[in-house]
Amino acid sequence: MNLENFKETIQKLKKEKDAFILAHYYQRPEIQKVADFIGDSLELSRMCTNIEQKIVVFCGVYFMAEIAKILAPDKKVLIPYRNAGCLLADMAIKEELEKAKKEHPDAKVVAYVNTYAEIKALSNVICTSANAKEVMQKVKADKIIFVPDKNLAAYHAKSLEKEVILWDGYCPVHNRITWDSIERVKQKHPDAVVIVHPECPPEVTERADFVGSTSQLVKFVKESPHEKFIVGTEEGTLFKMKKEAPNKKLLLPDPIPLCDQMKMITPERLIRCLEEEIYEVEIEQETAEKAKAAIEAMFRL
Ligand code: 13P
Ligand code: SF4
Numbered sequence: 001m002n003l004e005n006f007k008e009t010i011q012k013l014k015k016e017k018d019a020f021i022l023a024h025y026y027q028r029p030e031i032q033k034v035a036d037f038i039g040d041s042l043e044l045s046r047m048c049t050n051i052e053q054k055i056v057v058f059c060g061v062y063f064m065a066e067i068a069k070i071l072a073p074d075k076k077v078l079i080p081y082r083n084a085g086c087l088l089a090d091m092a093i094k095e096e097l098e099k100a101k102k103e104h105p106d107a108k109v110v111a112y113v114n115t116y117a118e119i120k121a122l123s124n125v126i127c128t129s130a131n132a133k134e135v136m137q138k139v140k141a142d143k144i145i146f147v148p149d150k151n152l153a154a155y156h157a158k159s160l161e162k163e164v165i166l167w168d169g170y171c172p173v174h175n176r177i178t179w180d181s182i183e184r185v186k187q188k189h190p191d192a193v194v195i196v197h198p199e200c201p202p203e204v205t206e207r208a209d210f211v212g213s214t215s216q217l218v219k220f221v222k223e224s225p226h227e228k229f230i231v232g233t234e235e236g237t238l239f240k241m242k243k244e245a246p247n248k249k250l251l252l253p254d255p256i257p258l259c260d261q262m263k264m265i266t267p268e269r270l271i272r273c274l275e276e277e278i279y280e281v282e283i284e285q286e287t288a289e290k291a292k293a294a295i296e297a298m299f300r301l
Helices: 003-017 029-034 041-048 062-071 094-103 132-138 150-157 179-186 214-223 237-244 267-276 285-300
Strands: 019-024 037-039 055-059 076-078 108-112 125-127 143-147 163-166 193-196 228-232 249-251
Touching (some): 003 019, 003 267, 019 041, 029 267, 037 041, 041 062, 055 062, 055 267, 062 285, 108 132, 125 132, 132 150, 150 163, 179 193, 179 228, 193 214, 214 228, 214 237, 228 237
Parallel strands (some): 019 037, 019 055, 108 125, 108 143, 143 163, 193 228
8 A cells, every 4th residue: 555545544533433543653644644733642632632533542551541431431532552551651550550559648640641441540640751840849748659660750759849750661672772782873973963752761861962851842943043962762752843843953863763553543443443443532521531531630730
């Protein structure tokens, strides 16, 4: 199937089914090209509440599609591949969080958006990489259990006067971005500015020139007077960066950070998803309501 045929097929199916397509920045370029809205996890969560169409197709990983269903329960929310999971979200186990809450009854639970609905339901407030510091600062507690990304939590905890209990979780894609993997590229391009996602390990966030969420990295490249960047995040982000800043030179660490889970959404699977209306996201009502309360607490903060 060539891309033109694919685009046409998707346009036709979207009309026929009354569907809206959301895609995360880490999606394949073919998918980003046919999406109605592309964003990072915060932008996508906000968008979920403003969709008129009957069907929402979420091109991303499963926890993201769950957010769409939580925030728009009357919509039919579909994900083109049911097993597109998030390895970081898998590291937050419900029973372990229940245990931690009992051990620290005076702490508030701040859950990173990369968690499943059952974890969000046990949390006081959600945050994304774009607003984590603000949420941690504003939540009314001196003690926080932050679940599950230890790198992101430790990065922000440094500048907060709060006790932050770190979870032993990390994103294997970002955690693999070592300073060596950046140095290998920097040696050939000493003039490149290093920008990284806060899920990277401390040895990287401490030395980078700029640390920010996916959308903050895109904005930084667009607005910066510099010409050349080493981008320490998932390679899909470069598609949007190139669009926003076509004259800038963008480089990736060596090896290239790539999330296999995000890439499980393919053109063929997207077509099948629309044609057969699979895979539908469903969440048990009580869990969805509790998770929604934690997400809305984030919007309020
Ligand atoms: P963003 O919040 O920057 O979209 O990140 C989501 C994610 O999965 C990072 O690995
Ligand atoms: Fe999850 Fe990491 Fe993939 Fe993001 S890049 S979806 S945190 S595994």
